[in-house]
Every structure is written in C-alpha cells, then in structure tokens.
Amino acid sequence: MTTDNVYDTKTIYYHWISAAIILLLWFVGQNIDSFEKGDPRVIVRSLHITFGLILAIVLALRVSWKVRGGEKLPQPEGIQGKITQGTHHLLYALIGITILIGIFAVWVRGDNLFNLFTVPAFNTTDEDLEDNVVELHEFFANSLLIFAAAHALLAVWHHKILKDGILKRMWPSLK
Ligand code: HEM
Ligand code: HEM
Numbered sequence: 001m002t003t004d005n006v007y008d009t010k011t012i013y014y015h016w017i018s019a020a021i022i023l024l025l026w027f028v029g030q031n032i033d034s035f036e037k038g039d040p041r042v043i044v045r046s047l048h049i050t051f052g053l054i055l056a057i058v059l060a061l062r063v064s065w066k067v068r069g070g071e072k073l074p075q076p077e078g079i080q081g082k083i084t085q086g087t088h089h090l091l092y093a094l095i096g097i098t099i100l101i102g103i104f105a106v107w108v109r110g111d112n113l114f115n116l117f118t119v120p121a122f123n124t125t126d127e128d129l130e131d132n133v134v135e136l137h138e139f140f141a142n143s144l145l146i147f148a149a150a151h152a153l154l155a156v157w158h159h160k161i162l163k164d165g166i167l168k169r170m171w172p173s174l175k
Contacts, residue, residue: 006172008071014062015170019148021055022095026145029138039115046114049106056099063092073169087151094144101137108133 007015028048035041075081109130110121123129159167159174168174 005071005073006169007073010065011062011070012170012172014058014065018055018058018062018095021051021058022144022148025051025055026141029141042112042115045111049102049111049113052099052102055095056103059092059095059099087147091144091147091151094140094147098137098140098144101133101140105130105133105137 006012025048028044028051032041032045032048035044075084106119107122110124111119113119155167155170158164
C-alpha cells in the first residue's frame, strides 16, 4: 500500500473545515442553555443554526467533490481496509443525520433567527415532541463526536507508532 501520497488540496480543506465547524457546533450546542434567556440565547442559538447550515453546504460540496474527482488513495487490504472505509462512511452518515435532525428541530420548535426571521413552529401543543427531537439531535451529535475522536486517535497512532504516513495524507505539512 502506498502511503506517501497526499489527498488533493480541496479534499484536505473540506476535511479540516468540516472538523473545525463540527467541533464549534458541538461546543456551542452544549452551552446554548447557559446563556441568559432572551437576546443572548437567541443570538447563540442562531449562530449554532447558521453554522449548522454552513456545514450542510460544505458537506454537499465535499461529497460531490469526492464523487466527481477527489483524490482516492489506496486503503489497507482485507478487513482493516473495510473497517477504515466503513468508519469513514459512518462519519459521513452521522454528520448528515445530525444536520437533518437539527433542521427538523428548528421546524418543530419554531425558532427566531437573530431576531430577524421567524420560523413558525409546526406544532405548538406537543412539547414532548420538541424535547424528543432535540434529544435525538444531541444523541447523534455526541455519537459523531465519539467516532470522530476515535478516528483522530487512530490517525495519531498511525503517525506516532506505525509511522506509516497516513496522517500526512490529510496533513501534508506535518513533520
Ligand atoms: C454536526 C452538526 C451539529 C452538531 C455537532 C450539533 C450539536 C448540538 C448540540 C450538542 C446541541 C445541544 C443539545 C442539548 O443539550 O439539548 C444542539 C442543539 C441544537 N441544535 Fe445542533 N448541532 C449540529 C447541527 C445543527 C443544525 C444543522 C441545526 C439546524 C439548522 C441545529 C439546530 C439545533 C437546535 C435548534 C438545537 C436546540 C437548541 C436549544 O435547545 O436551545 N444543529 N446541537
Ligand atoms: C469532527 C472531526 C472529524 C471528522 C468528522 C472526520 C471525518 C473524516 C472522514 C469522513 C474521512 C474520510 C475522507 C474520505 O476519504 O472521503 C477522514 C479522513 C481522515 N481523517 Fe478525519 N475527521 C475528523 C477529524 C480528524 C482529526 C482530528 C484527524 C487527525 C488527528 C483526522 C485525520 C484523518 C486522516 C489522516 C484521514 C485520511 C485517512 C486515509 O488516508 O485514508 N481527522 N476524516
């Protein structure tokens, strides 16, 4: 297996921009309720939603680039390669599902974006539905973070212990 290749620049940018936005979304999401009710909370929640929508656009561009022309590098033979690819597909799926449930949560709750736009709630009488959808969103967001952390630890293990150049494929300037 050749590991001295690197991914193309677009693939690398999409990877690190997505990772940064996901971390930001997670930290902001966790802390929305610690902001005072009223304007501060509306602004933080609106920022979370805006960055969530930006992530949706980045994900669409990223997947279409991957399918259309993004560099495809060889994966390990056999079961190890299948696990690697399976984990990558799972990460893509978790990002997509978390985004979709987030958008659904906005619709179910009804939201006010930066005090500029109002998204009407589709059902104001069912508070359980609202709580369940936000909890589901949180469950997928946490699952995504757990798998991404395991994935990052494995990448560091490849770099430090196996020294096989895998991390450099996504981080070419790394020494
Ligand atoms: C991978 C992307 C995302 C991650 C990691 C993420 C993460 C989170 C987390 C951790 C929470 C806190 C849940 C809680 O403690 O109750 C949350 C809440 C929320 N998220 Fe996301 N989110 C993402 C994308 C989105 C998107 C795309 C939208 C909508 C466009 C969205 C809308 C919301 C809403 C409406 C809440 C509830 C806020 C509240 O309870 O005040 N999220 N998110
Ligand atoms: C939220 C955080 C992250 C997510 C969601 C994520 C997701 C992904 C996905 C979906 C791929 C597959 C790319 C493809 O072939 O289409 C990938 C590849 C990769 N990621 Fe991440 N990643 C994250 C953070 C990190 C971090 C922190 C590191 C390093 C410490 C890292 C290192 C790598 C490497 C080296 C590859 C390429 C593996 C190979 O050559 O086959 N990732 N990542």
